[in-house]
Amino acid sequence: MFKIGISLLLFMGISFAASPEAAPVLNEKYQDSSNCKSCHMPIVRAWQKSYHAKSHYDSNEYLRASMEYVHRKTRKSINGVKVQCAVCHNPRIAVTETGTDYEIAAVMNLDKNSAINKAVENDDIAEGINCLVCHNVDSIDENLPASKRGIHRIKWNPIGTMSGPFADAKSPYHKTQQRDFFSKDPKTLCFTCHANDRSVAGLVFANTEKEYKETEKQCADCHMSPKREGVASTLPIENGRAKKRMVREHGFIGAHTASMWEEALTITGTQKGSKLLLTITNDNPHNIPTGFGAREIIVDITYMSGSATVEQKQLSLTQHYTDKRGNVTIPHLAVKATEDFSIPANSNRSFAVGIPKGAGNALVTVSYRLVNNEVRELLELKEKEWSDKKFITKANIRF
Ligand code: HEC
Ligand code: HEC
Ligand code: HEC
Ligand code: HEC
Ligand code: HEC
Known part of the structure; x- marks a missing residue:
């Protein structure tokens, strides 16, 4: 040959x-x-x-x-x-x-x-x-x-x-x-x-x-x-x-523009027994994140008792990609991806997290990163924009 x-x-x-x-x-x-x-x-x-x-x-x-x-x-x-x-x-x-x-x-x-x-x-x-x-x-x-x-x-x-x-x-x-x-x-x-x-x-x-x-x-x-x-x-x-x-303007603004993110999603929460049920709502006509793989939504939760911090938690909503040997890889070489956690178009998604003892309220912040840690490290991306956390929305939920 x-x-x-x-x-x-x-x-x-x-x-x-x-x-x-x-x-x-x-x-x-x-x-x-x-x-x-x-x-x-x-x-x-x-x-x-x-x-x-x-x-x-x-x-x-x-x-x-x-x-x-x-x-x-x-x-x-x-x-x-x-x-x-x-x-x-x-x-x-x-x-x-x-x-x-x-x-x-x-x-x-x-x-x-x-x-x-x-x-x-x-x-x-x-x-x-x-x-x-x-x-x-x-x-x-x-x-x-x-x-x-x-x-x-x-x-x-x-x-x-x-x-x-x-x-x-x-x-x-x-x-x-x-x-x-x-x-x-x-x-x-x-x-x-x-x-x-x-x-x-x-x-x-x-x-x-x-x-x-x-x-x-x-x-x-x-x-x-x-x-x-x-x-x-x-x-x-x-x-x-x-x-x-x-x-129309020819800006084609999207995921790289912070102003595009502000209030693109909203978050609410209610107590269900020992759990906090968080609901993220998307009023846009496509999923968020849409488009390119390995984007990430980050939910930071700080449980408070008065002015004292009781506990901090972080949820990462992103997809992980693996090649045919099961090793982590980038979207373009993936054979498999983990479950899609994006917030569906004109709809919402809920997550339950445990409430630690003594907490009276939770400060919840939702933000966004263009490339998740895994893919950023694989590709050794240096520029700041890929790791920057962009603010989307926040809420103070009382129990
Ligand atoms: C990704 C595709 C895309 C690119 C790239 C693009 N345009 Fe456009 N352009 C559009 C669309 C879509 C419209 C029509 C918007 C409408 O009327 O709904 C448009 C409209 C226009 C118009 C009509 C007036 C207006 O603003 O609506 C002109 C003139 C124009 N474009 C010139 C350009 C020039 C010059 C460039 C390069 C600097 C460019 N376009 C790049 C998609 C594009
Ligand atoms: C010498 C001036 C001139 C140059 C240079 C020029 N255009 Fe135009 N263009 C015009 C004019 C005048 C119109 C009509 C505007 C109107 O009717 O409102 C127009 C209209 C357009 C439209 C709208 C067409 C439609 O039917 O809706 C597009 C798209 C466009 N130009 C793209 C370009 C692109 C791309 C370039 C560069 C490769 C370019 N033009 C270079 C003068 C120019
Ligand atoms: C020829 C293919 C092509 C067409 C047609 C096209 N796009 Fe894109 N678009 C791309 C590619 C490729 C990128 C990613 C570019 C990059 O980041 O290097 C992109 C990026 C974007 C982004 C992301 C910008 C950001 O800052 O995150 C938005 C929003 C977007 N396009 C909107 C549109 C819209 C709206 C139209 C139709 C009017 C359109 N595109 C038409 C290929 C296209
Ligand atoms: C009601 C407003 C709205 C409409 C309509 C809309 N989008 Fe978006 N889009 C957004 C918001 C807000 C974001 C920022 C969140 C994100 O990137 O996921 C976004 C992000 C994007 C991105 C960037 C995603 C990324 O991670 O790089 C692309 C690409 C895109 N939209 C394409 C489209 C296309 C194509 C259409 C039409 C079929 C469309 N959008 C219609 C609001 C809208
Ligand atoms: C089917 C069309 C298509 C092909 C083929 C394609 N891309 Fe893209 N790519 C896109 C679009 C559309 C976007 C923008 C999506 C968004 O922003 O959500 C994009 C975005 C990207 C981004 C994100 C850029 C940024 O600024 O965040 C990377 C990286 C990328 N593509 C790499 C590649 C590589 C590498 C290849 C070839 C192996 C490739 N793409 C082939 C359509 C394509």
């Missing part, structure tokens, strides 16, 4: 086929967000702060460490892993698959000038999920199997055509076209990637689409902003002024 692989490789002069679904090659007029600044500056600024803009090996410590970890543990080349993750993280990549030939070439250091290395190192994907990833989409195929996400569901526009919410938008710089997944409800666009994130063993560890309970509010109402009067473009196109439109 190995021999045939190499001779075939040499015979073919090391060329690797790019899959037909790959995005069309960009040109410098539309390549990145700097091309949009002169007419869409406020949008570019808001997007730059979002985690969509950090979705690249070079820009997000957690993403980079996870890619390296998958590479080390599976022995797949690092570029092979990058292409695998690019399906949702960098969908403008020019290749969508790497084969055995490439893996052999990478081991032998014969991959330097390959199409795959060029695609992975290309500036076109350096901005992660940028303007073009969303606005160059022509259609989304929702009838594919649930495991086909991101790049596999998308058909791209010709370069220079921007899809958006308006049917009557005219721009001197690019063509425009209206699409329902911008104007009516962007959910379909969001679920292209925010669904069915699975490990190499096929374990689904994140699925916002499956959790979602239909409400009046759209994803964009909470994660961008409610629609308000503003301008889509600052270019003076209407009687010497920018045209007024109903628009």
